Amino acid sequence: MAGHRETVAPRRMAHLDRAEALRLLGSVSLGRIVFTQQALPAIRPVNHLMDGEDIIVRLHDGATLASVVAPADTRGVVVAYEADVIDARTHLGWSVVVTGYARRVTDAAELARFSNRLRPWADAPLGDAALRIRPDLVTGLRLTE
Amino acid sequence: MAGHRETVAPRRMAHLDRAEALRLLGSVSLGRIVFTQQALPAIRPVNHLMDGEDIIVRLHDGATLASVVAPADTRGVVVAYEADVIDARTHLGWSVVVTGYARRVTDAAELARFSNRLRPWADAPLGDAALRIRPDLVTGLRLTE
Numbered sequence: 001m002a003g004h005r006e007t008v009a010p011r012r013m014a015h016l017d018r019a020e021a022l023r024l025l026g027s028v029s030l031g032r033i034v035f036t037q038q039a040l041p042a043i044r045p046v047n048h049l050m051d052g053e054d055i056i057v058r059l060h061d062g063a064t065l066a067s068v069v070a071p072a073d074t075r076g077v078v079v080a081y082e083a084d085v086i087d088a089r090t091h092l093g094w095s096v097v098v099t100g101y102a103r104r105v106t107d108a109a110e111l112a113r114f115s116n117r118l119r120p121w122a123d124a125p126l127g128d129a130a131l132r133i134r135p136d137l138v139t140g141l142r143l144t145e
Numbered sequence: 146m147a148g149h150r151e152t153v154a155p156r157r158m159a160h161l162d163r164a165e166a167l168r169l170l171g172s173v174s175l176g177r178i179v180f181t182q183q184a185l186p187a188i189r190p191v192n193h194l195m196d197g198e199d200i201i202v203r204l205h206d207g208a209t210l211a212s213v214v215a216p217a218d219t220r221g222v223v224v225a226y227e228a229d230v231i232d233a234r235t236h237l238g239w240s241v242v243v244t245g246y247a248r249r250v251t252d253a254a255e256l257a258r259f260s261n262r263l264r265p266w267a268d269a270p271l272g273d274a275a276l277r278i279r280p281d282l283v284t285g286l287r288l289t290e
Contacts, residue, residue: 030231034179034186041179041186041225045240080186086175095190 011092016140021096024083024140026050031083033057033102033131037067048081049117055081055098055133056105058118065129069102076103081133092143100136156237161285166241169228169285171195176228178202178247178276182212193226194262200226200243200278201250203263210274214247221248226278237288245281 016024025031025048034043044064048057059065069077079102086093105111114130161169170176170193179188189209193202204210214222224247231238250256259275 028233030233030236032177032188032227032229034188036181036186040223040244041181042244043177043179043188043225043227043242045227045229045231047236078185080188082177082188082190084177084190086190088173088175091175091192097188099185099187 012144014142014144016094016096016142018135018138021098021138021140022050022053022135024085024094025055025096025098028083028085031055031057031081033059033068033133034080034082035068035077035102037064042067047118048083049114051114051132053135055135056114056118057081057102057131057133058114059129059131065131069104069131074103076101076134078102079131079133086143090145092145094140094142096138096140098133098135098138100134102131102133105130105132157289159287159289161239161241161287163280163283166243166283166285167195167198167280169230169239170200170241170243173228173230176200176202176226178204178213178278179225179227180213180222180247182209187212192263193228194259196259196277198280200280201259201263202226202247202276202278203259204274204276210276214249214276219248221246221279223247224276224278231288235290237290239285239287241283241285243278243280243283245279247276247278250275250277 029047031048032043033046046057046059048055081098084093084095111130174192176193177188178191191202191204193200226243229240256275
């Protein structure tokens with residue numbers, strides 16, 4: 001743990017506004033989707049892209065996806081989505097958390113458009129395994145020296 | 146998105162056994178705690194250390210902690226804890242997810258021991274804001290070329 005104990009300058013934590021938080025989210029392509037699976041909290045790393053303010057994620061695990069949201073569930077289920085860039089040594093960086101309804105992407109044209117841009121974290125056919133998350137609550141923090 | 150579309154070699158996904166997953170978790174000091182807050186999925190980046198197989202995390206947000214687990218709740222609440230090291234460009238790397246009961250660390254000697262080794266993600270007094278997560282379910286994936 002020695003590497004984590006060096007003295008650091010005082011740090012400043014800033015809350016990010018919605019626009020800046022979503023901009024940062026769009027600057028990376030990996031995040032983590034948070035959901036409830038059999039009444040337990042669950043989390044998976046996934047690949048994402050932005051479609052306007054919506055977050056499109058691709059799940060590499062069909063069984064997980066099915067537990068998140070059924071295709072026929074047009075309202076969707078509430079999930080959280082997190083992405084961050086935090087330095088492993090200094091712990092400076094940012095974290096953004098979006099909470100909102102996730103629904104399956106079922107439109108064939110949309111799926112085709114996203115599949116060209118979304119690489120799954122693990123190899124898998126895209127199929128219909130894409131979700132659209134509409135950001136309802138957006139929070140973000142940035143930690144600087 | 147051009148940077149995310151380069152052709153990559155076929156990738157291999159390996160499931161990690163419990164010992165390897167916990168070893169990898171102990172090789173980093175940042176992760177994300179996943180919990181339920183007012184019936185919604187929630188996630189926060191936090192700092193952690195290993196105490197045997199247990200994960201000790203420090204929350205920088207007292208209100209969040211209170212919603213995770215009350216001091217008097219000796220059984221604790223089920224949370225998930227995730228850490229990963231995934232290359233932003235190639236997406237190769239590993240992810241570990243632990244699910245288990247989280248309880249407050251209330252013993253003064255333990256708190257003193259952990260506070261010397263745990264730096265919060267943001268500046269905050271440790272106080273009693275530490276949780277011990279006993280890993281019940283441990284899963285891990287490693288993605289290699």
